Amino acid sequence: MSTGRTDRPEQAGQTAPSLAVAAAQAFSRHRDGDSSAMDRLVDDVTPLLWHTARSQGADRATAEDVVQTTWLRLVEHTHDIADPQAVLQWLLMTTKREAWSAVRRGRRTVPREPWDEPPTSDPTAPAASPDPALASEESELARAIWQHIESLPARCQQLLRLVAFVDRPDYSVVSASLGIPVGSIGPTRGRCLAKLRLALTADPTWEVTA
Amino acid sequence: MTPTNDTEDLLAGQPMDADDERALALVRDHLSAVDPVPPGLTGRVKFAMTVASLEAEVAHLINEGSMAGTVRTTEYDRATTVTFESDGLSIMVTLEEADRGTTTVRGWVTSPGAEVELRERSRSAVTTADDEGRFVFEGVERGTVHLVIRHHDEPGTRPVITPGIEI
The missing domain is CATH 1.10.1740 (Rna Polymerase Sigma Factor; Chain: A)
Known part of the structure; x- marks a missing residue:
């Protein structure tokens, strides 16, 4: 590599x-x-x-x-x-x-x-209102990706939210801490990232820029 | 198995690629923008941890000219003289501008011979207050500092720590 x-x-x-x-x-x-x-x-x-x-x-x-x-x-x-x-x-x-x-x-x-809640009722979800200062193409795309993540199962939301803040060597620590089996993400895509990828593939916002 | 499930299985078994990394990087950017770590949180955490690890007593800022006994430390940003008080101990600190943007910290504590530690962001210095309780630190750089006072003449007493002082 x-x-x-x-x-x-x-x-x-x-x-x-x-x-x-x-x-x-x-x-x-x-x-x-x-x-x-x-x-x-x-x-x-x-x-x-x-x-x-x-x-x-x-x-x-x-x-x-x-x-x-x-x-x-x-x-x-x-x-x-x-x-x-x-x-x-x-x-x-x-x-x-x-x-x-x-x-x-x-x-x-x-x-x-907490685990009975449908993802849509999450009161802790980041504010959805767009910040005009960040209204660039990148942030439009980022918001679109986040919306796809919000429609995934709660455990996938938690996992993707956290792995976004670490690099690959730490994926296993993050998974283990969440009680999600190690290997659920990285080196292969795993279930959560595959679901996101599938949603993105169908999203013209992503396809245009990818 | 629906075609969607098949595709998902296929995707799940493939190695992560640059597009996955890019999507996650964008998620990170998005969350950092819409749900940022509150400003000052790490500073408050560090101070709380220092107090806890030293089992120290926190001295309060005495703010002359105000009804309130204590004010938030940010309100005396770059003040020249500040006084702190804890049970049985007063600390007065004067900041003087010195060479090359550094500051001289002169202080007086009501405990002659006490050990005085100045904690800067990534280093600390220790001195001993003289017979009249005076101490001085030279060449202090900009940033938040704390003073930790240990009076060894009274065994069993807790060290005293000041809130952050903006230099």
Whole structure:
């Protein structure tokens, strides 16, 4: 494979930097007393945790609490995490669990469980109203793709939403954290990406620019 | 099996290609635009983690001329003198412009001989307050800093940390 592609994330293959590895290294340095290592870890991983919380049904205020709580749990459990390589998965699973219980607490009067909800009623879906400042062709296309994802099963929505924020080496960590079998996406397309691809193939917006 | 299912099976078994990567990159762009991480979240997280890991007490900003006892740290952006207070400890900090865009941080703490740590974005410096509680840090670069005060003369007391100070 070509190593010249690493500077182009949209085409990155197995040489893309792994967030899990970077997180493990930062966490090890933190445990060795490097006080700035944790700051870098927070900068690198927070976007992924944010979207993990949001994809579990947390509104923005709840997601913010969930992300803060997750990082504080890491401080509490710094010495309980035996393998630094597992820190990214630990963070993702903690975020998912915290978000899930926060959402459930917030909806006590609603008899249904989160997994019973049809995707269309997701109150956490990003605002659909177009931002005039972003009304370029690319953003039109991005919005079209997002609309296709929103019509996929909830688990596919969660998976695609998160893998969009990592490179291929981290797909397995993201899948595992969501409880989706490893290999459900990458190196082959897998079910969720295939469903998206099928929808895109039938969409003139995508066909024109692809 | 419908033709659609067949096609989906076929697609699912093929390797990911550049178009898949492109679609995911666009999803990332879209979500970053419509559902961004709240500004300041990582800063608040880092501060909360520091406080938790030090088991520190957070000093409050004393804002003269205001009814409120505390204000958000952003409201004294680049102020020259600020005072913080915690149980049994006051800290006064004066910022002076110095060479090459750096700042000299002069301070005074009501605990002579206390260890004073200045935490910058990616480094930290430690000094000891003199007999009158004075301390100084030179060559501090722009950004948010925190002071951590440890008074070793009273065993068992928690360190005190200031909210972010904008340099």
